[in-house]
Amino acid sequence: MEAVTAAGAFMRQALLEAARGLGRTSPNPPVGCVIVQGTEVVGRGFHPKAGEPHAEVFALREAGERARGATVYVTLEPCSHHGRTPPCADALIAAGVSRVVVATLDPNPQVAGRGVETLRAAGIDVTVGALESDAARQQAGFRSLVVRHRPWVVAKYAMTLDGKVAAVGEGNGAVSGSLARERAMHWRDELDALAVGSGTLALDRPALTTRGVPGGRDPRPIVFDRHAASDPHARAWRPGGVLVTAPDVRADAHEAAGVTVVRAGTLPDALTHLAGLGISSVLLEGGPTLLGAFLAAELVDEVRVFIAPKVLGAGLSPLVEPVRFMRHAQHLHDVTTELLGPDVLVTGLLNDIPRLSAPGAN
Amino acid sequence: MEAVTAAGAFMRQALLEAARGLGRTSPNPPVGCVIVQGTEVVGRGFHPKAGEPHAEVFALREAGERARGATVYVTLEPCSHHGRTPPCADALIAAGVSRVVVATLDPNPQVAGRGVETLRAAGIDVTVGALESDAARQQAGFRSLVVRHRPWVVAKYAMTLDGKVAAVGEGNGAVSGSLARERAMHWRDELDALAVGSGTLALDRPALTTRGVPGGRDPRPIVFDRHAASDPHARAWRPGGVLVTAPDVRADAHEAAGVTVVRAGTLPDALTHLAGLGISSVLLEGGPTLLGAFLAAELVDEVRVFIAPKVLGAGLSPLVEPVRFMRHAQHLHDVTTELLGPDVLVTGLLNDIPRLSAPGAN
Numbered sequence: 266m267e268a269v270t271a272a273g274a275f276m277r278q279a280l281l282e283a284a285r286g287l288g289r290t291s292p293n294p295p296v297g298c299v300i301v302q303g304t305e306v307v308g309r310g311f312h313p314k315a316g317e318p319h320a321e322v323f324a325l326r327e328a329g330e331r332a333r334g335a336t337v338y339v340t341l342e343p344c345s346h347h348g349r350t351p352p353c354a355d356a357l358i359a360a361g362v363s364r365v366v367v368a369t370l371d372p373n374p375q376v377a378g379r380g381v382e383t384l385r386a387a388g389i390d391v392t393v394g395a396l397e398s399d400a401a402r403q404q405a406g407f408r409s410l411v412v413r414h415r416p417w418v419v420a421k422y423a424m425t426l427d428g429k430v431a432a433v434g435e436g437n438g439a440v441s442g443s444l445a446r447e448r449a450m451h452w453r454d455e456l457d458a459l460a461v462g463s464g465t466l467a468l469d470r471p472a473l474t475t476r477g478v479p480g481g482r483d484p485r486p487i488v489f490d491r492h493a494a495s496d497p498h499a500r501a502w503r504p505g506g507v508l509v510t511a512p513d514v515r516a517d518a519h520e521a522a523g524v525t526v527v528r529a530g531t532l533p534d535a536l537t538h539l540a541g542l543g544i545s546s547v548l549l550e551g552g553p554t555l556l557g558a559f560l561a562a563e564l565v566d567e568v569r570v571f572i573a574p575k576v577l578g579a580g581l582s583p584l585v586e587p588v589r590f591m592r593h594a595q596h597l598h599d600v601t602t603e604l605l606g607p608d609v610l611v612t613g614l615l616n617d618i619p620r621l622s623a624p625g626a627n
Numbered sequence: 628m629e630a631v632t633a634a635g636a637f638m639r640q641a642l643l644e645a646a647r648g649l650g651r652t653s654p655n656p657p658v659g660c661v662i663v664q665g666t667e668v669v670g671r672g673f674h675p676k677a678g679e680p681h682a683e684v685f686a687l688r689e690a691g692e693r694a695r696g697a698t699v700y701v702t703l704e705p706c707s708h709h710g711r712t713p714p715c716a717d718a719l720i721a722a723g724v725s726r727v728v729v730a731t732l733d734p735n736p737q738v739a740g741r742g743v744e745t746l747r748a749a750g751i752d753v754t755v756g757a758l759e760s761d762a763a764r765q766q767a768g769f770r771s772l773v774v775r776h777r778p779w780v781v782a783k784y785a786m787t788l789d790g791k792v793a794a795v796g797e798g799n800g801a802v803s804g805s806l807a808r809e810r811a812m813h814w815r816d817e818l819d820a821l822a823v824g825s826g827t828l829a830l831d832r833p834a835l836t837t838r839g840v841p842g843g844r845d846p847r848p849i850v851f852d853r854h855a856a857s858d859p860h861a862r863a864w865r866p867g868g869v870l871v872t873a874p875d876v877r878a879d880a881h882e883a884a885g886v887t888v889v890r891a892g893t894l895p896d897a898l899t900h901l902a903g904l905g906i907s908s909v910l911l912e913g914g915p916t917l918l919g920a921f922l923a924a925e926l927v928d929e930v931r932v933f934i935a936p937k938v939l940g941a942g943l944s945p946l947v948e949p950v951r952f953m954r955h956a957q958h959l960h961d962v963t964t965e966l967l968g969p970d971v972l973v974t975g976l977l978n979d980i981p982r983l984s985a986p987g988a989n
Contacts, residue, residue: 425956426932426973427945428790432956560940570788572934574959574975578922582944583789594787594794597936602964602971609964611788611971613936 282311287455291545294407298324307331321353333361342371345380354383364390368400406545412619415536423571441571444606454481456546462555463490497522566616572609644673649817653907656769660686660701669693683715695723704733707742716745726752730762768907774981777898785933803933806968816843818908824917825852859884928978
């Protein structure tokens with residue numbers, strides 16, 4: 266537990282700024298920045314989209330002359346290299362800031378501590394590590410892309426208190442309440458892509474949109490369909506959609522409909538291809554077969570489960586994958602719980618959030 | 628939500644006193660009492676066992692002369708009738724207390740508001756309803772016995788985050804962590820009886836004890852066994868044990884081994900018989916068939932589920948009972964959640980705690 270300090274409170278604001286870019290910045294990270302004079306926030310910014318200016322630039326613009334002597338809170342180490350935009354470290358030095366508080370170092374080998382070095386060499390006081398885990402969790406997609414060359418995979422499902430995701434019969438009702446469903450829509454807005462299996466596509470005819478989220482943007486739809494037999498005109502398809510199928514499978518109808526077709530022999534291969542398309546995070550919404558396959562391959566990085574306080578007695582399980590012994594169960598860490606109306610939300614990680622390849626760089 | 632007041636804090640202490648009698652007082656209720664002079668607790672007591680004095684008597688004994696003019700907090704309306712002990716209302720009047728705060732009225736038709744009336748007639752200021760729901764929940768077994776003539780049934784299980792209570796294979800490990808298992812042992816100590824099906828008895832060879840609970844007493848073991856084919860010398864059996872079987876089934880070996888045999892055609896019948904044996908509360912620990920049958924008959928009053936933050940992929944479901952539509956799921960109310968080490972505990976009620984048959988008596 267991190268004590269709540271003034272620095273923590275300002276970094277929290279920077280994280281909230283960064284969150285505004287979630288789902289919109291890939292392959293870049295979401296980054297937020299606030300600039301503080303004394304106890305007053307004089308500038309704030311976030312990175313809205315690849316190709317647009319970085320968070321620091323917007324914050325410096327708002328602060329203007331008041332950036333001189335100020336403290337800068339930024340959720341990711343400022344860049345030191347010339348990419349599509351000039352280095353932010355240089356801009357901070359030019360603006361005359363006196364202190365920079367950084368949440369996380371950039372795992373990108375082109376930066377990886379050099380941004381901090383540049384600032385320090387210019388006489389700026391730099392602190393690294395404020396709200397580091399929160400920031401790393403927010404950047405999980407970016408970090409996964411840079412370090413592991415595959416997207417961060419979040420499995421989401423809603424089940425009853427007796428572990429059922431759906432009833433057996435037709436005319437199934439919703440498992441969880443409206444607050445839970447609203448939260449799940451926000452996740453769709455925040456993650457790059459939303460994946461389902463061909464069974465879910467056929468049975469549920471999902472729209473896979475962020476309906477009801479103000480200012481929401483729809484995630485890229487991904488359909489795992491080994492035989493490319495699913496409807497290429499299903500309502501889930503929209504520009505950016507990806508069909509993942511097996512090698513040598515023809516998918517002419519999907520290609521003709523504008524769907525990007527990825528052919529992969531294994532799930533890790535498929536994820537590498539998705540990373541190549543700039544997809545840094547995937548929300549896996551099932552069904553049980555797809556979730557089970559990802560779990561078996563240990564490719565589920567994070568789990569977010571809504572538990573509805575009702576008992577059904579029979580129905581479908583969230584995952585279908587034979588694990589023989591309880592001791593072989595995969596354990597979550599960094600577990601959180603939250604009450605959302607009548608439902609309980611449990612989240613946790615199955616894999617670690619990728620860190621710097623060279624630990625101790627700070 | 629009840630504001631935390633001084634009265635609330637003293638009633639909370641009375642509830643803690645009462646809790647010391649849980650599992651030991653049937654067919655009497657657990658009752659606690661504290662006597663307060665100004666802000667000082669001068670007497671406390673709880674009902675330890677049927678046939679022994681009531682909570683008020685112990686508290687008055689400790690308070691002695693300091694009961695005069697004091698305020699009494701008691702979790703259940705003081706009795707006004709001559710049972711095995713003289714009426715507590717009379718004892719409180721004789722001790723000269725000036726105020727009595729009562730959590731719940733006694734649902735027993737022999738009392739049902741008459742205790743309060745007696746006190747008021749003697750000029751004592753009486754308040755009813757402090758921490759009423761907490762007290763009623765603590766007295767669920769007693770209230771169920773008096774009002775519904777059957778025990779309060781609590782279904783308990785532990786499952787993984789994908790809804791499995793056990794792995795498929797042999798050599799199964801525990802689902803939940805040590806804090807959860809410790810809590811479950813306390814429940815065994817607090818409820819009158821512990822029920823399993825014949826399948827669980829044969830497969831798990833459970834001891835059904837409160838191992839590890841300091842001062843714990845073992846609940847009466849109940850085995851539901853339609854054919855009376857289970858081992859009459861299983862380690863679960865001890866004095867007070869009950870075999871529930873079908874009508875006309877012979878269970879000579881069980882009877883010879885000292886097991887009480889109940890013959891019932893339906894689950895409601897079985898519960899009526901158990902109530903007749905003075906069992907006010909039953910902790911239902913499965914397996915899936917027994918839990919499913921109780922759920923289908925709408926005889927599960929309360930659910931307590933541990934959810935372990937791990938995913939298994941395959942295994943046994945907590946309940947086996949076909950409910951066709953999600954809208955027919957049974958919804959919990961008064962839901963609570965708690966983190967116990969790595970595990971999440973979710974509790975809730977499926978049936979209401981029996982209240983007075985004549986509501987508005989206060």
